[in-house]
Amino acid sequence: MSAEEQAGVQEKSQAEQLILSLPALPEVEDFQVRLSDDWIGDPSLYITFRLRSGTLVDDAFLGRFNRYRLSVSKAILDTDISRFPYTDFEKAA
Amino acid sequence: MSLSEDLLDHSGEILFSTHRELPANVEFRRSISASYYALFHRLTADASELLAPRVSSDVRHRIQRWFDHGEMKRICARFAKHAPEQPLRNLLGGNASDELRAVATSFLLLQDARHGADYDLGYKVDLDKARDLFITATTAIQAWKRISSSAEANIFILSFVLWKNWERDR
Numbered sequence: 001m002s003a004e005e006q007a008g009v010q011e012k013s014q015a016e017q018l019i020l021s022l023p024a025l026p027e028v029e030d031f032q033v034r035l036s037d038d039w040i041g042d043p044s045l046y047i048t049f050r051l052r053s054g055t056l057v058d059d060a061f062l063g064r065f066n067r068y069r070l071s072v073s074k075a076i077l078d079t080d081i082s083r084f085p086y087t088d089f090e091k092a093a
Numbered sequence: 094m095s096l097s098e099d100l101l102d103h104s105g106e107i108l109f110s111t112h113r114e115l116p117a118n119v120e121f122r123r124s125i126s127a128s129y130y131a132l133f134h135r136l137t138a139d140a141s142e143l144l145a146p147r148v149s150s151d152v153r154h155r156i157q158r159w160f161d162h163g164e165m166k167r168i169c170a171r172f173a174k175h176a177p178e179q180p181l182r183n184l185l186g187g188n189a190s191d192e193l194r195a196v197a198t199s200f201l202l203l204q205d206a207r208h209g210a211d212y213d214l215g216y217k218v219d220l221d222k223a224r225d226l227f228i229t230a231t232t233a234i235q236a237w238k239r240i241s242s243s244a245e246a247n248i249f250i251l252s253f254v255l256w257k258n259w260e261r262d263r
Contacts, residue, residue: 038205039204039205039208039209039212040163040166042170044205057221057224059224059228062224062225062228063228063232065225066225066228066229066232069202070195070198070199073173073198074175074191074194074195074198077173077174077175077194077198078175079175084170084173084201086201086202086205087202088222088225089221089225091221
């Protein structure tokens with residue numbers, strides 16, 4: 001594994017631990033952090049929050065999710081993690 | 094109405110119109126693109142106004158074409174960070190406010206999504222994703238309006254075109 005790949009794995013793990021330490025959104029059941037390059041080729045974190053089954057994705061929820069994702073992003077950006085955190089959600093299968 | 098407002102309305106019309114059937118996949122993609130461009134044009138319009146408040150609208154429209162999506166991404170990434178690097182830290186007198194950081198973060202999110210929506214045939218879109226990004230754009234534009242007259246907002250906007258000058262002036 002190259003030094004860069006190792007650094008990516010470390011940042012992924014750091015982000016995962018950080019997200020777990022933050023106040024959770026009740027509708028979020030789980031999350032996944034993935035390493036990938038963004039559209040311009042910059043190494044990034046892609047964080048997908050899986051919602052609990054039956055979650056109503058209405059405007060009220062979307063407003064709460066936006067505040068949550070910004071707080072998660074801010075927490076990550078407040079660390080020395082170099083990769084930018086792109087956040088998204090998906091509904092339970 | 095400004096182009097930014099028109100684009101946001103257009104995105105919302107696609108998603109929230111009750112008199113039509115569920116939008117097709119392509120319309121979710123158009124909505125995501127419009128949401129991004131609503132924020133992009135809001136920022137570049139305000140930037141042009143700051144740089145040249147007395148010119149005609151035709152000239153201002155030409156100035157708006159100076160702004161490069163990739164460069165704006167890089168600038169937003171700098172402002173989104175806590176403890177920004179120099180010369181930004183000195184220019185701001187510390188960190189950017191949480192609101193400006195939220196605008197910068199939202200810009201990056203929307204830009205990446207727009208790229209997926211417009212170019213990536215494998216990019217997964219649905220109504221919820223498009224609505225999420227519409228809310229993201231709407232919230233970011235509202236946040237920007239609250240701070241757009243501030244000193245940090247001036248520095249943010251000037252950075253889009255003058256970053257190399259800031260760096261030379263360290």
